[in-house]
Amino acid sequence: QQPVQSPQAVILREGEDAVINCSSSKALYSVHWYRQKHGEAPVFLMILLKGGEQKGHDKISASFNEKKQQSSLYLTASQLSYSGTYFCGTESKGYSSASKIIFGSGTRLSIRP
Amino acid sequence: NAGVTQTPKFQVLKTGQSMTLQCAQDMNHNSMYWYRQDPGMGLRLIYYSASEGTTDKGEVPNGYNVSRLNKREFSLRLESAAPSQTSVYFCASSPADTQYFGPGTRLTVL
Numbered sequence: 431q432q433p434v435q436s437p438q439a440v441i442l443r444e445g446e447d448a449v450i451n452c453s454s455s456k457a458l459y460s461v462h463w464y465r466q467k468h469g470e471a472p473v474f475l476m477i478l479l480k481g482g483e484q485k486g487h488d489k490i491s492a493s494f495n496e497k498k499q500q501s502s503l504y505l506t507a508s509q510l511s512y513s514g515t516y517f518c519g520t521e522s523k524g525y526s527s528a529s530k531i532i533f534g535s536g537t538r539l540s541i542r543p
Numbered sequence: 544n545a546g547v548t549q550t551p552k553f554q555v556l557k558t559g560q561s562m563t564l565q566c567a568q569d570m571n572h573n574s575m576y577w578y579r580q581d582p583g584m585g586l587r588l589i590y591y592s593a594s595e596g597t598t599d600k601g602e603v604p605n606g607y608n609v610s611r612l613n614k615r616e617f618s619l620r621l622e623s624a625a626p627s628q629t630s631v632y633f634c635a636s637s638p639a640d641t642q643y644f645g646p647g648t649r650l651t652v653l
Contacts, residue, residue, distance in 0.1 A: 432585070432602075460640065471633060471644035472586065517585055521640075529574060529640050532602065535585040 431455050433520045435534035442508050443542050450503040450537045452518030461494050461501040462519040462531055465512075472517060475503075505539070513541045544569050547645035549634050555651045556624045564619040564648050566634030574637040575617035577601075577609060579630040580647075586633065592617055624652045 433454040440448050452461060460479045464472040478494035478501060490512075494501045505512055515538045519531035550565045568575065573594045578586040578601075588601030592611040606628060608620045617636075621628060629652045635642040 462640070462642075464642075471646055474641045474643070477640050519586075529637055529642070530588065530591060530599075530601070531642065532588065533578075533586040 432532055433518055433534040435516075435518055435537050437537060438535075439538040439540070441540045441542065444510060445507055448505045448508060448539060450505075450516050450518075450539075451500065452502070452520070452534055453498075453500045454520045456499065456520070456522050458494075458496065458499050458520050458522060460521045460529075461492075462521065463492055463501075463503050464517045464519065464533075465514045466517065466536075467514040475516075508539075508541050510541050510543065513539055515539070546570065547634055547636055547643055549632075549645040549648050551648060552646070553649050555653065556621075557653050558625060560624050561620070561622050562624065563621075564632055564634075564650075565616070566618065566645060567616045568634075568636040568643070568645075569615065570636060570638070570643065571614070572636040572638045572643075573614070575611065576635040576637070576642065577607075577617070577619045578633045578635065579603065579628075580633060581630050589619065589632075624650075626652050628652050 436451045462477045463475040466472040489506045492503045515536040517533045517536045519533045547568045576591040577589040587603050590609040592598045595614045610618045632648045634645040
């Protein structure tokens with residue numbers, strides 16, 4: 431099943447903070463976060479593995495609550511370059527050695543000067 | 544390194560025509576994937592390949608076939624294109640967990 435992302439869209443002024451949530455109905459092995467700018471391919475941001483970890487990447491960080499099957503992406507002091515659509519992808523490890531990721535429908539983030 | 548390359552970049556087909564989308568990666572990754580992305584939507588997994596010689600169905604495999612020709616190349620074939628297959632198709636490769644995406648093929652079926 432596809433993970434559910436919220437909100438669907440966010441409009442911020444430069445310097446404001448945002449939180450994007452991702453939840454799944456299935457037990458998760460990992461959560462992946464990607465950003466896609468208009469007309470471009472998705473770009474990897476970070477991966478969080480089973481174990482309830484939290485990660486950071488510049489002013490973008492994320493948490494993963496394994497028990498609640500939820501992840502949140504935190505963008506602090508947003509910059510114009512943060513604009514784009516953010517996708518979470520969830521993985522429930524199966525028999526295959528490939529990382530089979532199911533993506534949510536995305537959260538569109540717009541940053542205004 | 545070119546990373547992940549896809550050809551063609553754009554394609555217009557008539558209903559019922561067939562075509563093959565090509566994908567190649569030069570990063571020596573074992574796993575490769577095909578996704579489709581409809582306007583305003585997320586990525587949906589069509590097929591994937593954990594290694595050379597193996598392929599598995601994803602979320603939306605109907606109407607598609609794939610071939611993992613060798614470690615570098617993973618092609619997607621539409622045998623009889625339908626308007627519902629109008630989409631942007633992304634190929635990706637992965638060494639383990641992180642996926643690296645190609646630039647995409649924009650396909651329109653009339």
